[in-house]
Amino acid sequence: MLALGVHGMSVLTAVTAQNSLGVQGAWELPVEAVRAQYRSVVDDIGVQAVKTGMLSSAGLVEAVADLITGTDVPVVVDPVGVSKHGDPLLAASALDSVRTRLLPVATVATPNLDEVAQLTDVRVDSEADMRRAAEAILAFGPRWALIKGGHLPGDAVDLLSDGSSEHWFRAPRHDNRHTHGTGCTLASAIASELAKGHAVPQAVAAAKTYVTGAITSGFALGRGLGPVNHAWNLR
Ligand SMILES: Nc1ncnc2c1ncn2[C@@H]1O[C@H](COP(=O)(O)OP(=O)(O)O)[C@@H](O)[C@H]1O
Numbered sequence: 001m002l003a004l005g006v007h008g009m010s011v012l013t014a015v016t017a018q019n020s021l022g023v024q025g026a027w028e029l030p031v032e033a034v035r036a037q038y039r040s041v042v043d044d045i046g047v048q049a050v051k052t053g054m055l056s057s058a059g060l061v062e063a064v065a066d067l068i069t070g071t072d073v074p075v076v077v078d079p080v081g082v083s084k085h086g087d088p089l090l091a092a093s094a095l096d097s098v099r100t101r102l103l104p105v106a107t108v109a110t111p112n113l114d115e116v117a118q119l120t121d122v123r124v125d126s127e128a129d130m131r132r133a134a135e136a137i138l139a140f141g142p143r144w145a146l147i148k149g150g151h152l153p154g155d156a157v158d159l160l161s162d163g164s165s166e167h168w169f170r171a172p173r174h175d176n177r178h179t180h181g182t183g184c185t186l187a188s189a190i191a192s193e194l195a196k197g198h199a200v201p202q203a204v205a206a207a208k209t210y211v212t213g214a215i216t217s218g219f220a221l222g223r224g225l226g227p228v229n230h231a232w233n234l235r
């Protein structure tokens with residue numbers, strides 16, 4: 001967010017112990033702590049966009065949905081389900097709350113292909129299937145669905161759709177180890193661009209350029225899948 005010129009503020013929902021090798025542990029914060037953090041940042045500094053990430057349980061999904069329902073700023077919902085290493089970050093019992101409470105308040109929902117499979121009955125094996133995935137996600141009520149094709153072989157292709165228009169974003173795949181947090185980075189970059197007042201397709205285009213640069217210019221940290229280079233555009 002800083003690299004894109006906005007001041008990011010966080011509301012922690014869970015604490016994880018994780019590194020380039022995997023997620024070694026996760027602990028949820030009490031719903032009361034989440035509500036208090038949200039009030040602290042919103043009531044004082046104010047917000048121009050909201051982005052959600054790991055929410056862990058149905059209780060937290062519902063608490064966050066309650067907080068952001070009715071907000072008049074754009075909301076990016078990254079329905080985080082499973083980490084790059086396959087570690088669960090959302091309880092199976094929370095999926096229904098994501099479908100019925102969180103996705104309906106999203107301006108943009110940004111599932112990866114595993115999250116599409118968790119939330120809908122669509123399995124994506126090709127770019128053509130991504131259109132069906134977008135329709136299935138849009139049926140839950142977000143204004144836009146961004147289906148991330150990062151897990152498909154070939155080019156890194158994402159599809160943005162609002163049901164009547166579609167936009168394809170394509171970048172060459174970089175087969176390096178600097179991909180921890182690509183989805184979180186993309187969603188945060190979209191929220192940053194929306195906060196600056198851009199329309200959704202323009203925000204996603206800028207965010208895609210940013211995440212591609214962050215992957216391309218990454219450097220090895222850790223023994224597994226290390227972080228992307230968030231400062232690549234500042235140097
Ligand atoms: N190896 C890669 N090279 C280039 N872009 C990638 C690569 N892996 C993912 N991306 C892009 O990064 C963004 C995040 O996608 P993805 O990795 O599918 O999300 P997630 O982190 O939620 O699994 C998407 O724009 C995707 O196309």
Ligand SMILES: Cc1ncc(COP(=O)(O)O)c(N)n1
Pocket residue numbers: 016018053054080082083084085089179180181182183184
């Ligand atoms: C707290 C948190 N949120 C999201 C992810 C997903 O990121 P990735 O898919 O790169 O592991 C993660 N590992 N940890």
